[in-house]
């Protein structure tokens with residue numbers, strides 16, 4: 212691949228997905244794009260770059276799919292899910308008891324393990340039997356991972372990563388060499404294509420957003436813009452979960468930290484004249 216091709220391709224993935232490929236990622240880009248070139252009958256990556264200049268939508272989709280990193284697993288990092296259950300859920304149930312409608316967004320959901328983990332966790336709490344309506348929405352830019360998420364069938368390797376055995380037994384059925392998630396869990400989750408770099412308002416508003424392990428791929432300006440768009444579609448008393456290597460501090464003034472809860476943030480509401488900012492939120496002390 213020529214240096215000019217590398218620059219064109221990394222400019223294109225930045226334009227489409229906001230993902231930054233540094234000067235040292237030539238080999239990575241080549242390894243990921245060679246199979247795409249072969250699939251589309253193109254001689255090499257220079258030919259692929261030339262073809263991408265045309266309006267070939269399937270090729271562009273495969274290009275984006277190949278350059279996203281889709282690593283995920285059930286109950287990833289454990290702690291955010293414990294915090295969700297022990298702190299966030301009771302808070303929302305107390306504040307929103309009148310409407311009894313909980314909307315959760317798994318932004319950049321990859322193959323769906325995060326969204327399905329939340330669905331199983333919620334079933335385990337029995338909230339669905341207390342008159343609560345629950346919508347979990349998973350979005351991702353990659354059509355390939357979304358197709359897998361929608362299928363809700365996982366390999367032995369995938370169900371062995373993070374999923375407690377009792378939840379595997381309770382909520383999955385083995386079909387051939389894969390494990391299919393139970394229809395009642397699947398019905399709690401919807402998956403849609405969604406680019407964090409674009410307008411997200413069509414998704415509606417959410418009480419809880421999991422946007423984990425994706426901001427790491429963006430530059431500061433993109434992170435700031437994404438967090439701004441997320442804040443716009445969150446309830447003022449909502450909660451944002453970020454990944455272990457991600458923060459809002461120094462990145463966005465649209466969110467504040469939740470005291471004593473690492474990795475959880477709340478939207479900062481514009482203060483009414485004379486009021487203190489964030490008056491809507493007062494975090495109970497950690498037990």
Ligand SMILES: C[S@@+](CC[C@H](N)C(=O)[O-])C[C@H]1O[C@@H](n2cnc3c(N)ncnc32)[C@H](O)[C@@H]1O
Pocket residue numbers: 227228229230279280281282283284287318319320321322325350351352353356405406407408422423424425428454
């Ligand atoms: C490393 S996975 C994280 C999955 C999950 N949130 C977790 O923490 O396990 C990152 C996901 O972000 C998606 N992604 C990358 N750029 C995106 C964008 N601009 N809009 C939406 N999703 C994006 C990728 O396709 C990938 O599935």
